[in-house]
Amino acid sequence: MSQRERMPRVRTYLMCPPEHFTVEYAINPWMDTTVPVDAALAVKQWDLLRTTLVDLGHTVHLLDPVAGLPDMVYAANGAFSVDGQVYGARFRYPQRSAEADAHRAFYAGLDQNSWQLVAPEHVNEGEGDFAYLPGAHGGLILAGYGFRTEPAAHAEAQEVLGRPVISLRLVDPAFYHLDTALAALDDHNITYYPDAFSPSAQRVLAQLFPEAVLADRADAEAFGLNLVSDGRHVILNTEATAMADKVRAAGYAPVHVELSELKRGGGSVKCAVAELRP
Numbered sequence: 001m002s003q004r005e006r007m008p009r010v011r012t013y014l015m016c017p018p019e020h021f022t023v024e025y026a027i028n029p030w031m032d033t034t035v036p037v038d039a040a041l042a043v044k045q046w047d048l049l050r051t052t053l054v055d056l057g058h059t060v061h062l063l064d065p066v067a068g069l070p071d072m073v074y075a076a077n078g079a080f081s082v083d084g085q086v087y088g089a090r091f092r093y094p095q096r097s098a099e100a101d102a103h104r105a106f107y108a109g110l111d112q113n114s115w116q117l118v119a120p121e122h123v124n125e126g127e128g129d130f131a132y133l134p135g136a137h138g139g140l141i142l143a144g145y146g147f148r149t150e151p152a153a154h155a156e157a158q159e160v161l162g163r164p165v166i167s168l169r170l171v172d173p174a175f176y177h178l179d180t181a182l183a184a185l186d187d188h189n190i191t192y193y194p195d196a197f198s199p200s201a202q203r204v205l206a207q208l209f210p211e212a213v214l215a216d217r218a219d220a221e222a223f224g225l226n227l228v229s230d231g232r233h234v235i236l237n238t239e240a241t242a243m244a245d246k247v248r249a250a251g252y253a254p255v256h257v258e259l260s261e262l263k264r265g266g267g268s269v270k271c272a273v274a275e276l277r278p
């Protein structure tokens with residue numbers, strides 16, 4: 001693999017504190033309503049993630065948490081933006097549907113000359129199922145379907161955002177969102193766990209990203225693919241040690257954060273962080 005120097009790019013993120021975080025329903029295989037969540041610990045761990053991003057020079061906006069929306073901490077699911085166009089979310093499960101309104105209100109409060117919000121017709125869970133690679137093939141969107149986002153939303157996203165959208169079928173319920181199985185490491189390269197995808201989707205990924213960092217099942221189960229990268233620093237949870245070795249070998253700088261509580265809801269670093277792309 002060619003080892004160019006990995007340069008960070010300053011980012012703007014959106015996060016939502018887990019003040020009301022609980023596991024009171026189960027909509028993915030990781031959620032167990034019989035195991036209590038330590039909400040105070042969740043807030044503490046989440047805050048360390050936030051300060052880690054700020055200390056790396058990034059801007060983090062905050063979304064006000066809403067009582068009764070325990071999954072709101074997974075801010076990645078609320079929208080997907082490219083070049084100031086914001087494609088809103090429409091959640092699969094009714095328990096989360098009101099989160100889309102909170103995200104819509106956030107974007108409506110931004111400078112409307114720079115941000116254009118588009119309400120979706122089709123079910124899609126924002127950056128949970130969409131990733132953007134600005135430097136790959138002139139700007140490419142990768143999109144997952146099979147558990148949450150409808151394939152029709154991929155075509156809708158392409159119309160709204162004006163970038164080619166590559167549809168990838170997810171086949172393993174443990175990796176129900178694209179961001180549990182694949183992540184952008186920088187503007188042009190990705191890391192992914194091949195077996196989370198259909199054989200055809202695996203072929204598509206191998207064709208488009210011959211230099212991808214390949215992860216294995218243990219990496220994915222440790223939520224090692226649910227990472228946030230600024231192009232150099234790769235923020236991933238402490239459990240994902242083998243994944244950290246893989247990204248280090250590829251020239252990136254892994255930064256660990258402990259997010260044990262958020263894993264109980266079926267998410268980790270990336271789920272908790274939405275990127276705003278002006």
Ligand code: ARG
Pocket residue numbers: 027028031071074076077096127128177179180265266267268270271272
């Ligand atoms: N409990 C949430 C759900 O099942 C977790 C969402 C995780 N978010 C993500 N971007 N993968 O919807």
